[in-house]
Amino acid sequence: MIKAPLTWPIRYHRGWTVAQTAVRILAEAGVRRAYTVPGESFLELLDVLQLQRSISLITTRHEAGAAFMAEAEGKLRDVPALVLGSKGPGIANLAIGVHTAYQDETPMIVILGETASNLLKYSGPSDPDLTGMFSSFVKWAGKARSATDVPKLLVEAINAARTGRRGPAVLAVPSDFWVAPFDQSLADPDLAMRTGTLHRSADEVAALLADSKYPVVIAGGRARWARDELVMTAEHLGFAVYNAFRRQDAFPETHERYAGHLGIGIPARQLDALERADLVLCLGTRLDEVTTQNWRYPLPSQTLVMVGTGPADARRGGLTFRVASEVEPFLRELRSVAAPRTRRSSAANAAVHTFMTPPDTRDSVLVHPADVVRTVRRHAPEDTIVTNDASAFAGFVHRYWCFTAARSQLGPANGAMGYAVPAAVAAKLAEPERTVFAMVGDGAALMTGQEIETAVRYRVPIIVIVFQNGVYGTMAMHQARTHGRLAGVTLPAVDFAAWARGLGAAGYMVEDPQELEPTISRALRHQRPVLIDVRTDPDVITPETRLSELYHGDRSG
Incomplete structure (x- = not known):
């Protein structure tokens, strides 16, 4: 989604502080929310944000929750949200959400509060380099050396x-810079969205398509913003479309050209x-370990075309072409120059997809995870946003939800735990008219689940489903396969329903x-946050796997 250029220059007022100037820049850039645990290193900025009508200040319970919220909003809107971290441990707590934004290619603005500039000289050798600690997993990092640097650096970060x-993008600012006056004007700061240049024309790709018998597309996160164009192009050119890992909303899973989700443990x-x-077009996606099915695809014999504005992926054995462009303009041009294909690529459109073939759960004593997902899917509105956490239970969400609506899935492709609940809060704040479900395991629920209280405080009626099976599922599966026993992965039962009620939400437990079905229907009628604690069978570890089948020895642990 390409944004129109902003109107510049901003009219600055004499007597404005650096904080006032920075907030005006953020507002003009489309930032609508700032997430934080308040810190003393940006007091003036907090005060100005509180008075800015177009930016909402959201106070969270933990910096990790704040960072996940900012990441989720950036992923949903394609416009960065702001996250603020105070000096010391507060900044370290942001790291997991910043890493998620980097791996998942999500726009985010991170402002780090530093010690006052006149005290920096007293910093000891053990004090961390705030920007340096993020350097390996941010796109841009800067540090203000003077108060007048801040607005210019903020524009660069955006x-x-x-x-x-x-x-x-991470910007470190000493605490005293925010109150300093800023009477300068920025020389026409450029905050326009850039599309990139077609290094290889669509004509060349059209020629490759004309010569191929079985072209296939892998659609990633950037393809979400070209969804309608992708559907028309797939119909025009007859290729099969796969969705990359946790990008299942890039292409509708009920479309006849849909080939599958390149996730974990797929059939x-x-x-x-x-x-x-014979030809693989990757649209706006990284070729990560999961999407490539443990680095198997694309095969060396397959011609690969990478379309996107990011850096080139690692070298591979096969022939590779790269097109530096946003996905939508590339597809529009490709569709205009490529001849309609009479040969239709095999897309599994005649096959039955996995969400249509539920398992037999009639003998389940506890609730089967597949039944949870399918029941929610049946009752929830079509445009429901689903946030899912990382762990083995998420395989049931991937398998049985059936994503058909645009911008309906928020999941961490980097595998971060603790993502779902904060992401759901941000999604509901950004899209208040849409229903939002958070799907989370019992392991991750107590990592960031306290952000349910944030949802209560801001009157954000999300619905949280906790899949409680008493085990860290993914690790239990690996341990059972490798050692035949478990170590450090079992969890005691927790009354999550009572815990949620203590935070001010509605809480229900489902064991039968x-x-x-009646509990989910009831939750959908609430106008406040709801948590449903579902007791699932720990043996049902993935849609294809039973934990008991993996043991080959001692089952202790």
């Missing part, structure tokens, strides 16, 4: 975060179209499969 490969038959492809 441009870096939202152009080319999206990502987090082998879903890879048929990719296996036989018959209770599931």
